[in-house]
Amino acid sequence: AEKLLNEGEKLSAIGQIAASIAHEVKNPLTTVKGFLQLLKESRPHSYLDIMETELEKAFNTLQNLLQVSKPDLDDEPFVPIDICKELASLLFLFQGRLYNVEIEMDAIDSKRLIIGKRNLLLKALFNLIKNALEAVEDKGKIKIEHYFDEGYIHIKVSDTGVGIPEEQLKQLGNPFFSTKNEGTGLGLTQVFATIREHRGTISVQSIVGKGTTFHIKLPLN
Ligand code: ADP
Ligand code: MG
Secondary structure, three states, rough: OOOOOOOOOOOHHHHHEEEEEHHHHHHHHHHHHHHHHHHHEEEEEEEEHHHHHHHHHHHHHHHHHHHOOOOOOOOOOOEEEEEEHHHHHHHHHHHHOOOEEEEEEEEOOOOOOEEEEEEHHHHHHHHHHHHHHHHHOOEEEEEEEEEEEEEEEEEEEEEEEOOOHHHHHHOOOOOOOOOOOOOOOOOOHHHHHHHHOOOOOEEEEEEOEEEEEEEEEEEOO
């Protein structure tokens, strides 16, 4: 099954509400965290450590939520980016996690630049590769390809993982849609928001049990 993914405003109402809730919840949590640290100094206890770990998780979720829901408020500048070079260095981040996964990336063959928000774009690519890794469960193949075509760069991230059932394709990118135990369901939300902000498109092709390909198209400078 194949589906063009950014036709709808995935991050509309719910995303904006989520962002303002995240913001409001963060302040009291920060206060609690501060007092928890004081408490730990005076009476160390393993329960307090557990509380701190759990608070940390809540903070991470809120942080992710704030990042993906407010791409417009993020004032990162648009700069020229050699996306192939960036992709190559991004792969280093995953080296410790590769185990039996084979990652293949095609040759860096061009110096054509896109104008974009570097951190947002890298985070989006990171999120796609992370999903691919989780889909192959440490044994399989991930392929990253790119090519140029009429003012666009195309980037394809393919994996030989579990695949996505047809009926779930339309839910991809909805904030909090996740089929994983520890998933946030915010990765693809960030990807879609970023691609949209860069006036690109993203589509997915997937066969259950065989694998998935995400295909991104971004305008060149
Ligand atoms: P999370 O990874 O936290 O679950 P994402 O937004 O990154 O959230 O992904 C949402 C869901 O989309 C995943 O839980 C999974 O069901 C599905 N998905 C995304 N990428 C892939 C992939 N490469 N292979 C299989 N399923 C995927
Ligand atoms: Mg993910």
